[in-house]
Amino acid sequence: MATNMRIGFAGMGIMGAPMAMHLLQAGYPLTVFNRSQEKCEPLVAKGAKKAASFEQLLGSSDVVICMLADAAALIQCLEQVTGEVEAQGIINMGTIGPGESSLVRERVASLGLHYLEAPVAGSKPAAEAGQLVVLGSGETEWFERVAPVLSCFSKQVFYCGSGNLACVLKLSLNSLLASMTVALCESLALCEQSGVAPNDFFDVLAVTALNAPLYDIKRPLIQNRNYPVQFPLMHMLKDLNLARELLELPLLSASHQQYSQAALQRNEQDYDMSVVREMLP
Incomplete structure (x- = not known):
């Protein structure tokens, strides 16, 4: 995937912020979103754009990565989307249950978007070092398209198959x-x-x-x-x-x-x- 692919990143917590920074350093056009907007400022200072809402993030990105605390936070963001969006798909990198991932997949599909569940192994030090391990499940073609993006903050990216096996x-x-x-x-x-x-x-x-x-x-x-x-x-x-x-x-x-x-x-x-x-x- 070319680095002119516009990336959106939701969740500027202890994992999301360093992961987003690696994408910025790799040269991807990056827009970030966080419910507490002040957490976006370190990335904005480095050249990222800031979205005022999750819907705006989907409207200004080709791919949106979500690194949120839990499934409830992700579903709440998705429920705020009411109109057409420009994004092609969503990658959920937070840890949620397989049943929760199915609900998210259905909601994402209703928006006409691709969905990949891609939780990571590794904590804050690995995220900062770009040494996470990514576990992906979903459509094979969509996984292959976004794998270069995921490799920006990981040492290895695994494809685990369809469904919710990565969860x-x-x-x-x-x-x-x-x-x-x-x-x-x-x-x-x-x-x-x-x-x-x-x-x-x-x-x-x-x-x-x-x-x-x-x-x-x-x-x-x-x-x-x-x-x-x-x-x-x-x-x-x-x-x-x-x-x-x-x-x-x-x-x-x-x-x-x-x-x-x-x-x-x-x-x-x-x-x-x-x-x-x-x-x-």
Whole structure:
């Protein structure tokens, strides 16, 4: 897809803003939209245009990418569209359930537009580095047309087939992310309870087969017990709820309990999901 393709981007949160910046840096004409308009200003300062509404965004773009908090926010935006639009299609990159994605697909089709669900694996650091992993489901031809756009902020773009398979795959990955983080925090708590220094625990872990890139990313947050947002606690809890709607599993349910407890004790928007460490001794 040529870089003269006009891209619209809705959602200037901790993921959307850096993703949009990569598109701008790649040379795409970019228009951005956010319900809190002030969040668009850093992109506008770099050369992006700003849409006053989601309908205006669709009217001034060829492809619109949505990175919104949940399905309700996306559907609310779509319901505001009342007239004809210039856009050819919409790419939803936020994490929603497969049933929710079907509802979005129907609404997008009613507008005469193509639809691709394309959730991403990776949090704020990966978005900033342009190293996300994109999981796409939808029409093959539409996926192939927009894949070059998606590659601007990703290290790999996967096509998962038609339907809502990308949503299911993303929820399974986030379920694994949740349980891995809880397991890491429990292992650390076990060490600290017996006098092993956190630094020693992480140094040893780093040179074993048990280590994972996730642990390197979460180490400074958990070790310092300071949790600036990379992946918001509220989003993790949302995704676990969506996963449990698909299938109840023992480890999934146990992780959900830990994150639910964390959400009750902490402001969900202000903490990274690794704050679950504070629910342990």
